[in-house]
Amino acid sequence: AQSVTQPDIHITVSEGASLELRCNYSYGATPYLFWYVQSPGQGLQLLLKYFSGDTLVQGIKGFEAEFKRSQSSFNLRKPSVHWSDAAEYFCAVGATGGFKTIFGAGTRLFVKA
């Protein structure tokens, strides 16, 4: 069955430090992979997506993610975190079999000054 796992429920990083959010997926073929961000009281915003080709994808707000087929991972990275990056981040896989999109449980990012 298709699934997405985000092992970290929450992460705290210092402003200016680098960030890596982990995501592992289970899927039978090459998946469609997404990262979304949700700020409090708002809907989700697409950060980046991977369909095929270059395994390192660039997104908005300085984020990037790397697809590693051998590890079934799609980790999100940012070299220098800003206080405004504090939010909840969701990894998702575009699913077949009727479920449209399967989301991970989310990782809440806290940024300390």
Add this chain to the structure above:
Amino acid sequence: KAGVTQTPRYLIKTRGQQVTLSCSPISGHRSVSWYQQTPGQGLQFLFEYFSETQRNKGNFPGRFSGRQFSNSRSEMNVSTLELGDSALYLCASSLDQGAGQPQHFGDGTRLSIL
């Protein structure tokens, strides 16, 4: 270009009542999906509509239903409300149907059941 608009933003109902939520997609987007977000279950897919037809459906009881109009606007209805239906309901639109389509989300309708 205007984003996805959901109305109302907040709603309070009591058990046993029914509720209708509305979603206007981005202009030109033909697919509308609905999700339920709760602290315990996370984001759960409800259903997707495309060209006025339900294309996909998640694992929710028949009390949850929806429809899509010819202008792509969509409504979601929940009948016989239960306390467990308290959640943030998110609508998302995309240009087309299919698993690879990036989705654009509205800010949601927060439904509270008393």
